[in-house]
Amino acid sequence: MGEPFKKIESGEHIVWITQPNEVETLLKRREIAFNVAKGKLADSKGNAETVMQTAEAFGRGLSAEYIKKKSDGWTIKKWIKPAVENIFNPMGIAATFTKITEDEAKSLIFRCQLHEESNEPQVASVFTYGFLRGMLLSAFPNGELIMGSTMAQGAPMIEFTFKANASDKDRFERERIKNFFTDDIKKPEE
Amino acid sequence: MANTLIDGLKERISKAITINQSVGIILPGNNYSDLVQALFEHIISRPEDAWVYVTITKPYENLIKQFGDLSDARNIKFIDCISRAAGISKADPNCIFIESPTMLEKLGLEIINIFKEVDENTDKYLILDSLSTLIIYNDPEIVTEFFYHLENKTRARNIHTISLAIEEEGADKYLNKLIYLNDKILKVRDSFI
Amino acid sequence: MVEKDLCTTGIEELDIQIGGGIPTGSTILMVGSSGSGKTTLGMQFLINGAKQGERGVFFTITEPLFKLTKNMEGFKFYDKKLIESGMVNLIDLRIISERLGLDTEKYTVEDAAALLDVLKDIADELNVKRLIIDSITALCYRLQTKEMIRDFIFKLGASLAAMKCTTFLTSEVPPRVFQYSQYGIEEFIADGIIFLGDVERKGDLIRTFQVIKMRGTAHSRSKFAMSISSKNGVELAPLLKSKE
Numbered sequence: 001m002g003e004p005f006k007k008i009e010s011g012e013h014i015v016w017i018t019q020p021n022e023v024e025t026l027l028k029r030r031e032i033a034f035n036v037a038k039g040k041l042a043d044s045k046g047n048a049e050t051v052m053q054t055a056e057a058f059g060r061g062l063s064a065e066y067i068k069k070k071s072d073g074w075t076i077k078k079w080i081k082p083a084v085e086n087i088f089n090p091m092g093i094a095a096t097f098t099k100i101t102e103d104e105a106k107s108l109i110f111r112c113q114l115h116e117e118s119n120e121p122q123v124a125s126v127f128t129y130g131f132l133r134g135m136l137l138s139a140f141p142n143g144e145l146i147m148g149s150t151m152a153q154g155a156p157m158i159e160f161t162f163k164a165n166a167s168d169k170d171r172f173e174r175e176r177i178k179n180f181f182t183d184d185i186k187k188p189e190e
Numbered sequence: 191m192a193n194t195l196i197d198g199l200k201e202r203i204s205k206a207i208t209i210n211q212s213v214g215i216i217l218p219g220n221n222y223s224d225l226v227q228a229l230f231e232h233i234i235s236r237p238e239d240a241w242v243y244v245t246i247t248k249p250y251e252n253l254i255k256q257f258g259d260l261s262d263a264r265n266i267k268f269i270d271c272i273s274r275a276a277g278i279s280k281a282d283p284n285c286i287f288i289e290s291p292t293m294l295e296k297l298g299l300e301i302i303n304i305f306k307e308v309d310e311n312t313d314k315y316l317i318l319d320s321l322s323t324l325i326i327y328n329d330p331e332i333v334t335e336f337f338y339h340l341e342n343k344t345r346a347r348n349i350h351t352i353s354l355a356i357e358e359e360g361a362d363k364y365l366n367k368l369i370y371l372n373d374k375i376l377k378v379r380d381s382f383i
Numbered sequence: 384m385v386e387k388d389l390c391t392t393g394i395e396e397l398d399i400q401i402g403g404g405i406p407t408g409s410t411i412l413m414v415g416s417s418g419s420g421k422t423t424l425g426m427q428f429l430i431n432g433a434k435q436g437e438r439g440v441f442f443t444i445t446e447p448l449f450k451l452t453k454n455m456e457g458f459k460f461y462d463k464k465l466i467e468s469g470m471v472n473l474i475d476l477r478i479i480s481e482r483l484g485l486d487t488e489k490y491t492v493e494d495a496a497a498l499l500d501v502l503k504d505i506a507d508e509l510n511v512k513r514l515i516i517d518s519i520t521a522l523c524y525r526l527q528t529k530e531m532i533r534d535f536i537f538k539l540g541a542s543l544a545a546m547k548c549t550t551f552l553t554s555e556v557p558p559r560v561f562q563y564s565q566y567g568i569e570e571f572i573a574d575g576i577i578f579l580g581d582v583e584r585k586g587d588l589i590r591t592f593q594v595i596k597m598r599g600t601a602h603s604r605s606k607f608a609m610s611i612s613s614k615n616g617v618e619l620a621p622l623l624k625s626k627e
Contacts, residue, residue: 006275008292008327008585015327019277094276098326110272111252155219156247156356292585295608295620303615335623
């Protein structure tokens, strides 16, 4: 791994820290996409699926634009560098990757403007999940994004695991995330 | 519910840190915001004390944005061990930035240097946020050694310490060992007793 | 019990590790590669002494005076008034060599003797209690044989000890190599050896400090992490042991 990360290494114990460097145009695009998602959410009376779909489309779009397709196919290890360099870092996302292998990458996001500045952290959570999932599935159609802790629930970081090949259990993750946040998203309406 | 939890935390922290030299707080990840809120509110309520908040978990800038109200506080200084490593620090007179979360000797020096400038008669407190994140970036044995050194130094200088340990699935054996080096352990649960 | 005459460095952890200070009149070899902190530590030693009323001299061969002062001005411990008042004297040895008419590249036995006399005279005249030569390596380069090197350092050390002047000689070595000098002689004559190195941990280079030898003290041989900051100058903290 090169410049998009700062590598902290000791024998087999390695972590990588992204190097956020905000690009205004990309931040603006995310803001627009997020506002569209919120609009659709309101129109659908709190249907989190609308947020998820909008976010995934946004992620797929970014992926098509910023991450060039690999002729010999991706591994997670090869995909992570352009994803961080072209999308994570310009979006100002600061994350520590604690594991990067051919099949899987585990990240802890400790700074994300969208979460920290939004008045609707739960919607931001679904949106962030969706857009990263859209990015991932563009390169790994059989993959899945697993979310652990999230800032919206009070945790200090958002934990994401990027998987190149989803297990049967992993395939329920999207639905789980949607349902998990649905009640919280609907609350302001009630 | 959250306010009850925060108030409860404030009360327990206040009591624990008055009686004990070192307090370890074990908390589920989801209670992190509540705990930090409680700590910040406690700090504001005690302007006569001197506080140092060491953050390895979240950048100083983000802590201030999220938990606010500390920009005018004169009784707290921050040490940020993560921002520089992510290339995102801006200079701030209220915060010392350390190049990397692996520079533990430097961290120890900066902590003691800050407290050297505090009046002898002022009560001194150190918050370490967190032991869990230290273990993400460092060999657990080095974190253990660092923590021993830190506890010895702070005890010798009558500095009270509060160390955070954020629980995850599959408890880390080192973290369990470390946190129990403290004189008092507080375990945070949603149904706060 | 006889109380030892000690020269405190003013660097807290260092003084603790060597039992309160360096035995007065000792000649200490300060070893390190380029950028390891030798000059900063030496200057801090002098300035701290000057603040206690002990006059000091910094003899430089490697760095021009204007550069030396410019680099030091960034440090909070640096006090220009001490230079102006003569409590700390900065002297360029190359200029002295020129004035003595010495060959810039190679000294004869007579040249070495003349230079030695000048150093002793300056120290005596100014009643110097702390002295730095930066670097002894550059000086030894001009001495043609190992015997001359041994003779020079021995006589210098003896004279300065008689004046109760504590001396630091900086010794340049290649990076990441555990040797004490270029010529393999200096370390045997010196009363003490301080080694400034570095260790890599997780991709970061950490400066280290270790007392290898210090005659007359029960010193710690532990390695310390060394921090150099504009605010506090040189500071030491116990180095955390790592697997590397």
